[in-house]
Amino acid sequence: xxxxxxxxxxxxxxxxxxxxxxxxxxxxxxxxxxxxxxxxxxxxxxxxxxxxxxxxxxxxxxxxxxxxxxxxxxxxxxxxxxxxxxxxxxxxxxxxxxxxxxxxxxxxxxxxxxxxxxxxxxxxxxxxxxxxxxxxxxxxxxxxxxxxxxxxxxxxxxxxx
Amino acid sequence: xxxxxxxxxxxxxxxxxxxxxxxxxxxxxxxxxxxxxxxxxxxxxxxxxxxxxxxxxxxxxxxxxxxxxxxxxxxxxxxxxxxxxxxxxxxxxxxxxxxxxxxxxxxxxxxxxxxxxxxxxxxxxxxxxxxxxxxxxxxxxxxxxxxxxxxxxxxxxxxxxxxxxxxxxxxxxxxxxxxxxxxxxxxxxxxxxxxxxxxxxxxxxxxxxxxxxxxxxxxxxxxxxxxxxxxxxxxxxxxxxxxxxxxxxxxxxxxxxxxxxxxxxxxxxxxxxxxxxxxxxxxxxxxxxxxxxxxxxxxxxxxxxxxxxxxxxxxxxxxxxxxxxxxxxxxxxxxxxxxxxxxxxxxxxxxxxxxxxxxxxxxxxxxxxxxxxxxxxxxxxxxxxxxxxxxxxxxxxxxxxxxxxxxxxxxxxxxx
Numbered sequence: 001x002x003x004x005x006x007x008x009x010x011x012x013x014x015x016x017x018x019x020x021x022x023x024x025x026x027x028x029x030x031x032x033x034x035x036x037x038x039x040x041x042x043x044x045x046x047x048x049x050x051x052x053x054x055x056x057x058x059x060x061x062x063x064x065x066x067x068x069x070x071x072x073x074x075x076x077x078x079x080x081x082x083x084x085x086x087x088x089x090x091x092x093x094x095x096x097x098x099x100x101x102x103x104x105x106x107x108x109x110x111x112x113x114x115x116x117x118x119x120x121x122x123x124x125x126x127x128x129x130x131x132x133x134x135x136x137x138x139x140x141x142x143x144x145x146x147x148x149x150x151x152x153x154x155x156x157x158x159x160x161x
Numbered sequence: 162x163x164x165x166x167x168x169x170x171x172x173x174x175x176x177x178x179x180x181x182x183x184x185x186x187x188x189x190x191x192x193x194x195x196x197x198x199x200x201x202x203x204x205x206x207x208x209x210x211x212x213x214x215x216x217x218x219x220x221x222x223x224x225x226x227x228x229x230x231x232x233x234x235x236x237x238x239x240x241x242x243x244x245x246x247x248x249x250x251x252x253x254x255x256x257x258x259x260x261x262x263x264x265x266x267x268x269x270x271x272x273x274x275x276x277x278x279x280x281x282x283x284x285x286x287x288x289x290x291x292x293x294x295x296x297x298x299x300x301x302x303x304x305x306x307x308x309x310x311x312x313x314x315x316x317x318x319x320x321x322x323x324x325x326x327x328x329x330x331x332x333x334x335x336x337x338x339x340x341x342x343x344x345x346x347x348x349x350x351x352x353x354x355x356x357x358x359x360x361x362x363x364x365x366x367x368x369x370x371x372x373x374x375x376x377x378x379x380x381x382x383x384x385x386x387x388x389x390x391x392x393x394x395x396x397x398x399x400x401x402x403x404x405x406x407x408x409x410x411x412x413x414x415x416x417x418x419x420x421x422x423x424x425x426x427x428x429x430x431x432x433x434x435x436x437x438x439x440x441x442x443x444x445x446x447x448x449x450x451x452x453x454x455x456x457x458x459x460x461x462x463x464x465x466x467x468x469x470x471x472x473x474x475x476x477x478x479x480x481x482x483x484x485x486x487x488x489x490x491x492x493x494x495x496x497x498x499x500x501x502x503x504x505x506x507x508x509x510x511x512x513x514x515x516x517x518x519x520x521x522x523x524x525x526x527x528x529x530x531x532x533x534x535x536x537x538x539x540x541x542x543x544x545x546x547x548x549x550x551x552x553x554x555x556x557x558x559x560x561x562x563x564x565x566x567x568x569x570x571x572x573x574x575x576x577x
Contacts (some may be wrong), residue, residue: 024508024509024510025271025272025274025508025510027510027511029509053398054398054401055401056401056403056513056520056522056539056544057401057511057522057524057537057539057544059524059537061526061534061535061537062535063534073524073537075511075522075524075539079398079412079414082419082420084420084511086509086511105399105401106396106399106400107399107400107401107402107544107547109547110543110544110547111544114543118235131228132227132228133227133228133231133576133577134228134231135228142233142236143235143236147236149236149237149240
């Protein structure tokens with residue numbers, strides 16, 4: 001499916017919830033409203049023309065700007081069509097909640113946990129939203145741009161003596 | 162015993178008793194047991210920690226716990242130039258550093274819109290396939306050792322040692338290669354290295370068939386592997402499993418063929434697929450992949466074209482060192498690239514290669530600066546490990562090591 005066909009189909013199905021469909025260096029990116037991400041994920045997986053049956057990655061990005069500061073990026077791959085698609089949703093600092101897609105692709109489970117661990121984005125409906133790498137007591141989110149590279153001294157709780 | 166000796170002893174004992182993990186049961190036979198395996202366990206291939214709930218010897222559920230080797234590479238990447246991050250990629254999948262170097266520079270080149278010349282691309286294919294061979298040789302040894310065949314470990318490492326000698330000739334180091342550069346490679350391949358690779362390939366089939374013969378007709382090995390750690394094709398897809406684990410579940414997906422990069426379209430190779438989805442199938446897939454890699458290497462050596470190994474884009478490709486010392490223009494470019502970076506245009510890309518463990522991808526966001534705004538490593542070990550609880554469920558406790566071995570995780574990559 002060409003990007004234009006995809007745009008037409010998505011706009012028909014989701015209307016204004018699809019913000020844009022762009023192509024850069026041969027890669028198609030869909031920016032959507034975060035409220036529709038679970039429905040969009042299900043559509044992209046099940047629609048015979050899309051069939052993005054493999055979720056390759058979920059990651060966050062901190063753009064450090066006022067308003068919608070974060071983005072959650074879903075990298076999809078379609079094994080039948082051998083094509084890739086990137087879906088992005090924007091997340092504001094005041095509302096760090098995104099619906100989970102782990103019921104659509106089971107593989108989203110850990111990837112969303114990692115995004116939560118690194119950016120503090122809450123995935124609503126996630127079955128097991130714990131930190132992926134860092135200890136549960138750690139209070140900061142290290143991949144946010146306001147977290148210093150050297151870390152925060154004393155922020156990592158050490159085992160009791 | 163005097164009290165001065167007893168007291169410190171009791172103090173140590175008290176310190177060892179952790180309230181969180183000490184559990185007492187009234188009737189031990191009536192209860193399920195939680196077994197903590199790792200992070201310091203010889204069969205977990207690094208620092209993987211696995212919590213296994215057991216009913217007798219049967220696994221009820223398993224929960225992997227990651228993060229013991231988390232070094233924050235994505236944060237480091239945001240604070241270093243594109244060139245500066247190349248040495249860090251060695252430390253991701255430390256069994257195949259050359260393949261990581263190739264994957265990273267391919268992503269940066271896609272972002273910057275440059276392409277390496279054909280000779281460099283062929284050399285990169287040679288690098289990636291040598292890395293796959295080295296990684297699979299460690300895997301065949303460690304996995305065989307996990308199920309009891311210690312001999313193969315030494316044989317596998319003996320062959321890998323020869324590959325590392327080739328890396329030594331090619332890159333100057335044995336482990337942390339950092340060989341690729343944006344727009345090319347660090348140095349051209351010498352005739353001596355080419356001869357060494359040919360010499361290695363000529364004798365390799367003897368060493369490999371030794372390893373193969375001691376395993377594939379071995380009743381104990383087959384008994385420990387057959388039907389163990391089953392992963393259905395549907396589960397493999399749902400969990401995003403890639404690489405040999407996916408191909409052992411009957412889905413023939415290989416990025417070298419399905420989304421060609423470098424010069425793989427010019428090379429003739431097969432993608433081995435097995436339908437059984439168990440540990441033995443994953444063993445056979447990797448074994449066949451080793452043979453395919455040898456095939457690819459032979460063709461790449463034969464077709465290796467002459468020509469430059471650096472793209473001609475002075476603003477983005479580091480100049481040759483000897484020219485920097487003698488020419489003003491090159492000195493300025495070298496200074497600018499080293500100090501301020503290559504400034505790719507604003508945009509974002511994702512590029513993946515078929516690494517030895519599966520799809521190794523880099524998602525890069527550029528704001529037009531010398532530093533990446535965001536770099537995400539899509540590491541195959543991390544994703545493949547996620548499917549491990551599915552493989553383990555309902556199995557026996559003794560199968561855990563065989564399943565971990567067959568998934569072949571490298572924690573440097575899974576923990577980033």
